[in-house]
Amino acid sequence: MGDRPVMLITGGSRGIGAAVAHAAAADHDIVVNFASRAATADALARELSYRGATVITVQADVADETQVTEMFAAVDEVFGRLDALVNNAGIAGGYGPLATVDAEMLARLWAVNITGPFLCAREAAARMRTDDGGRGGSIVNISSKAAVLGGATEWVHYAASKGAIDTMTTGLAKELAHVGVRVNAVRPGLIDSDFHLHAPPGRMERMAPTIPMQRAGTADEVAAAVLWLVSPAAGYTTGAFIDVAGGR
Numbered sequence: 001m002g003d004r005p006v007m008l009i010t011g012g013s014r015g016i017g018a019a020v021a022h023a024a025a026a027d028h029d030i031v032v033n034f035a036s037r038a039a040t041a042d043a044l045a046r047e048l049s050y051r052g053a054t055v056i057t058v059q060a061d062v063a064d065e066t067q068v069t070e071m072f073a074a075v076d077e078v079f080g081r082l083d084a085l086v087n088n089a090g091i092a093g094g095y096g097p098l099a100t101v102d103a104e105m106l107a108r109l110w111a112v113n114i115t116g117p118f119l120c121a122r123e124a125a126a127r128m129r130t131d132d133g134g135r136g137g138s139i140v141n142i143s144s145k146a147a148v149l150g151g152a153t154e155w156v157h158y159a160a161s162k163g164a165i166d167t168m169t170t171g172l173a174k175e176l177a178h179v180g181v182r183v184n185a186v187r188p189g190l191i192d193s194d195f196h197l198h199a200p201p202g203r204m205e206r207m208a209p210t211i212p213m214q215r216a217g218t219a220d221e222v223a224a225a226v227l228w229l230v231s232p233a234a235g236y237t238t239g240a241f242i243d244v245a246g247g248r
């Protein structure tokens, strides 16, 4: 078991997840989970390891229970400890109003955005809980300000999946508080990342003037909130939500 805390970031290879990995690498070893783009994950891992972090990359679909349990088994084997889970992997599902929604799309959306975080939280908590040999830990769920705003005309389905994450955060925070596991969430607003490739071109530019701060946020601005929630400075904070949404 090494001295540095270990953080697992689902969907850690790009966007917000990669920004969290960059911010955490100063004092954590990192598990970068990704879905399919191995070269992107490997390039990030090389960059982080130049800065002193021990980094492994693990391909796993968070919606697949076997792949999730194998990923956590790999963490056990390499690091023998887990201190922080960032439940970040997420998809938009389709883009469009209610009439465009179908059961196949919804099933995949719920699987990645809800089942995935539940499975990862289950595996993480089993390793962290102090009543079963763990040393405690922290789970940060990446929700969305859409969970509160509703996503009308674009992705109510996506917003609803993040509403489930908010409820999960509240419930698990209470369930796990007495065994040393803190559970919090960050709700990003419009953040500059590949995520918006799922929407018609120009969404970021169209949306920016509607935001009180009149700009999109950066992945680094989201990562700063995640790192605070993971840190000892947030030791009495659980079941909390930090909106990083420019005032929306």
Ligand code: NAP
Residues within 6 Å of the ligand: 010, 011, 012, 013, 014, 015, 016, 017, 033, 034, 035, 036, 037, 038, 040, 060, 061, 062, 063, 087, 088, 089, 090, 091, 112, 142, 143, 144, 145, 187, 188, 189, 190, 191, 192, 193, 194, 195, 196
């Ligand atoms: P992104 O740039 O599209 O990156 C998505 C990441 O998730 C990639 O690393 C991708 O891996 C991985 N991934 C996708 N499906 C996966 C699966 N089934 N299993 C494991 N990994 C998977 O997204 P982002 O903007 O950084 O978003 C990250 C999180 O923030 C999501 O939960 C999203 O809902 C939330 N969020 C984003 C915004 C925004 O405006 N960007 C706003 C609010 C909330 P590959 O590289 O292999 O594809």
